[in-house]
Amino acid sequence: MTDITLSAITLYPVKSLAGISVNSWPVIRTGLQYDRQWMLVDTDNRFLSQRTLPKMALIKTALTDMHLILSADGKDDLLLALAPEGGEIIESQIWNDQCAAISVSVKADQWLSDFLKIDCRLVYQPETLIRHVDAHYAQPTDTVAFSDGFPFLLISENSLVSLNNDMALNLPMTRFRPNLVVSGCASYAEDSWREISIGTIDFRLPKPCSRCSVIVIDPETAEVGQEPLRTLNRIRKWQNKVYFGQNALHDQLGLLTVGDQVYVNVMGDKQPPL
Numbered sequence: 001m002t003d004i005t006l007s008a009i010t011l012y013p014v015k016s017l018a019g020i021s022v023n024s025w026p027v028i029r030t031g032l033q034y035d036r037q038w039m040l041v042d043t044d045n046r047f048l049s050q051r052t053l054p055k056m057a058l059i060k061t062a063l064t065d066m067h068l069i070l071s072a073d074g075k076d077d078l079l080l081a082l083a084p085e086g087g088e089i090i091e092s093q094i095w096n097d098q099c100a101a102i103s104v105s106v107k108a109d110q111w112l113s114d115f116l117k118i119d120c121r122l123v124y125q126p127e128t129l130i131r132h133v134d135a136h137y138a139q140p141t142d143t144v145a146f147s148d149g150f151p152f153l154l155i156s157e158n159s160l161v162s163l164n165n166d167m168a169l170n171l172p173m174t175r176f177r178p179n180l181v182v183s184g185c186a187s188y189a190e191d192s193w194r195e196i197s198i199g200t201i202d203f204r205l206p207k208p209c210s211r212c213s214v215i216v217i218d219p220e221t222a223e224v225g226q227e228p229l230r231t232l233n234r235i236r237k238w239q240n241k242v243y244f245g246q247n248a249l250h251d252q253l254g255l256l257t258v259g260d261q262v263y264v265n266v267m268g269d270k271q272p273p274l
Contacts, residue, residue: 008181031151162187199260
């Protein structure tokens with residue numbers, strides 16, 4: 001078998017805002033450190049995303065040793081502490097999950113509300129607040145921050161090559177917002193992976209990732225199109241949902257680095273069964 005390697009690592013500090021590509025990054029209890037540790041909520045404390053606010057894609061994120069930095073055209077950069085203190089504990093909602101969170105600051109809320117033209121708040125998940133992964137797919141010790149459901153999303157480079165060929169387009173991987181990209185395997189090989197190792201960390205791949213309208217949003221312009229959902233509906237549809245990429249859970253803490261070897265330890269039937 002051709003050597004399979006980790007070719008890209010991306011974290012998304014604020015759910016549904018732009019991500020940060022890194023060469024090497026720590027894995028903590030909830031996944032990549034700082035990944036989806038912040039989130040925007042509306043006045044009912046329900047999560048906000050590009051599904052309803054495509055303009056969220058235009059807010060860039062950066063990390064320093066001390067700060068999370070948000071930037072957007074026409075706005076001064078917003079510097080936020082990596083460990084906010086003194087915020088109000090609120091009960092936020094992600095789909096059907098109730099997630100405890102703390103508010104960050106009035107200044108952050110105003111900055112984001114002004115840019116997005118909607119009344120919203122920025123919330124944060126400290127280490128003391130635990131959100132468990134759906135028990136149908138996870139072990140009792142598996143936890144996650146503000147991701148839709150799982151700590152990691154993994155996609156192979158050749159899966160995107162195949163999809164782009166089917167669309168006669170050249171969409172970038174950023175459209176699909178994976179945390180981990182791998183190279184050196186056949187397109188959609190990850191559909192059959194159940195347990196893998198990347199470097200020193202073992203992963204379980206319990207279910208494929210069903211895709212929503214976020215992937216039709218150009219991350220550079222926030223313009224909304226028809227692809228790749230139109231093509232995925234044709235070639236990757238199962239039980240009225242379309243799938244691209246695999247959700248993953250990790251068994252150890254550690255460090256991931258681009259170039260790490262990927263080992264497929266257990267294979268199974270394709271998910272989805274296409």
